[in-house]
Amino acid sequence: MARSVRVEERTYRKLSQSAGQLQMLLGRSVSLDEAIWFLLKAPREEGKVTALAGSWEMSDSEFREIERSLREGWKHWKVRRSA
Numbered sequence: 001m002a003r004s005v006r007v008e009e010r011t012y013r014k015l016s017q018s019a020g021q022l023q024m025l026l027g028r029s030v031s032l033d034e035a036i037w038f039l040l041k042a043p044r045e046e047g048k049v050t051a052l053a054g055s056w057e058m059s060d061s062e063f064r065e066i067e068r069s070l071r072e073g074w075k076h077w078k079v080r081r082s083a
Contacts, residue, residue, distance in 0.1 A: 025054075 007015070019035035030038075058066075 015032060015035060018039055019030055019032055022035050022038055023030045
């Protein structure tokens with residue numbers, strides 16, 4: 001049985017974003033209902049890169065470019081030493 005739920009515009013936008021991310025992850029269309037269910041049962045991994053594992057196919061050259069860019073970026077980080 002389907003039910004209607006009212007949400008604010010900002011909630012709808014975030015839910016639509018989540019549905020889009022899930023669609024990219026699964027490689028198929030998903031409904032808002034499926035996105036809600038996924039969010040409710042999924043473990044909390046907000047902000048973790050590992051949540052994206054397997055969602056992006058890249059070539060070896062893309063990998064090398066990303067790796068090079070990360071190495072270059074890390075050179076600019078300064079580590080604070082405790083006294």
